[in-house]
Amino acid sequence: MADQNRQWLLTSRPQGQPKTSDFEWRVDDVPSIEDGQYLVRVLYAAMDPAIRGWMDPSGNYMDPIPLGSPVRSVVLGRVVESKNPDYPEGMIVSGLGAWSDYVVGFPGMLGPVPAEWGHDFTTYLHPLGAVGATAYYGLFEVAEYKDGENLLVSGAAGGVGSLVGQMGKIKGSKVVGIAGGPEKCAWLTDELGFDAAIDYRATEDLSAAIAEHFPDGVDVYFENVGGPMLEAAIDNLGQKARIAICGMISQYNESDNPPPGPHNLWRLLVTRSRMEGLLVSDYMHRAMDGYAEMNEWIKSGQLKFSVDVREGLENAIDTFNLLFTGAHDGKLLLKIGDE
């Protein structure tokens, strides 16, 4: 147990990509807890694009991170001290924490993970955590995916996208992913079983490339990127298609000067298609149902995933910015404490 609590505080609202000067590195004593609380040693933090939104004054879909406060992040950790019988010492918990060595938990802030399933802890921050729940409920509920439908996924080599595509394959779909670079594309087709992958960096006409794979149109488009990819996908929607908007990472650093939206929204009208935003928090109260099904797929080898674990709380900001350069391989996690 570390005897200090290191943390990254947000001290100014980033313009575009966050810089180290937007943060303060502070070292405090390990916090003490009161009745009903529990102390969590943070082991891993998930580097999620949503964090960038929480740094903005609007906060997007949560309260903004207050200036002077630690950077909010989904974490996994171990209860190391407890004044709450529901959170006994040694329990592995996950939920909203911070870029810090320790967080003080209150009831409902973090929840136990099914550690008894015996996976690596990182698994509970990817398929068996909010990432997996986003993929599962986004595909099956928001997009109302039906077995065998034509499925297109952007950000396909990312955490959510890679799971979505594999779920489509498990359910009998033709699945095409959009990703950046030949290595990611090869991973999608060779390792994960996608039918095809489109390397957007090497593709001049994205819309035509999609049309080649789906001449009859796309039934479900799972959107992780936004911008030109969304427009290309809308070009290729079939009748009564559904777009689940899970993320628009291309716009997160551009809130002052966002790129123009798709020119072709009228196609939603002529195809009677639907586009809907997805927040996983709407589904977390029943996420264990999805986790249980995904757990079976993981055990049978049908659902694969990749984590890219970087080390050291001191590297949080540089690690976080890898999200926006694409220079990571699988779900990006930061290891903060030893298991």
Added chain:
Amino acid sequence: MADQNRQWLLTSRPQGQPKTSDFEWRVDDVPSIEDGQYLVRVLYAAMDPAIRGWMDPSGNYMDPIPLGSPVRSVVLGRVVESKNPDYPEGMIVSGLGAWSDYVVGFPGMLGPVPAEWGHDFTTYLHPLGAVGATAYYGLFEVAEYKDGENLLVSGAAGGVGSLVGQMGKIKGSKVVGIAGGPEKCAWLTDELGFDAAIDYRATEDLSAAIAEHFPDGVDVYFENVGGPMLEAAIDNLGQKARIAICGMISQYNESDNPPPGPHNLWRLLVTRSRMEGLLVSDYMHRAMDGYAEMNEWIKSGQLKFSVDVREGLENAIDTFNLLFTGAHDGKLLLKIGDE
């Protein structure tokens, strides 16, 4: 009964707003009919923005009008000769016809209107026709409107928009319409009972104007226009809001150079909102249910409407173009034959 059949044929694909030179005025004999067919004297044609889409090579959501064929249009007319017992002489019918004095009907092409309800014939081309069905099913089914929700309508002084707003008032909503010009806005508030109307021509910051009326956000946005209005509405969406896309008239003449789409689609994500296209043809098989309810509202004076009837088939093109200049007052109809 006229002894000639005058018609407007589409002879070239219009660029932007249609010009007379895109059409041919042809006068033929009154067509003869075969067994199973019926001859309809066209009395009124509805001037619908959708017709513009059918003139394009893509046709948008129907087959394009073939070059050399009469311009497709929703019409109302009287059966004047019949070789089909389901369509007796004298029956008043409506459905897809053409800009012509006569159309030859086949089973299912046109259908009887509930003339026994005793309304002016024009009523069956507005609230008790496809326009009314679009408003009714768009609001209650596509937008899943619930009583009392905050309702924003663009193109509010148009055929569909004016009905949508009144239905919201009947169901207890706060309703704000967006329209062009003080006369239209006054009509919405003074005659139709809208809570407020925003004159987009006199409003610099449309988004702020909407926010003033709906500080808690818009629950349902009924979209008839597209372009900057859509972006302003998206700025003001509440949580779990729904956008029914009924039309995007601002884009119909711009298919070669469409205006950019909304910059703020990420707000669909953070509000978990939904945007969905609406085609009334999906609902026509059960439209009589909606008509029956609207008939009661019309009889009780709760649902008002305005038709702008222009005269003469020869004026079809100029009349049609009034749709895009806004220089009409209520649902635009062209009277082609005497009742």
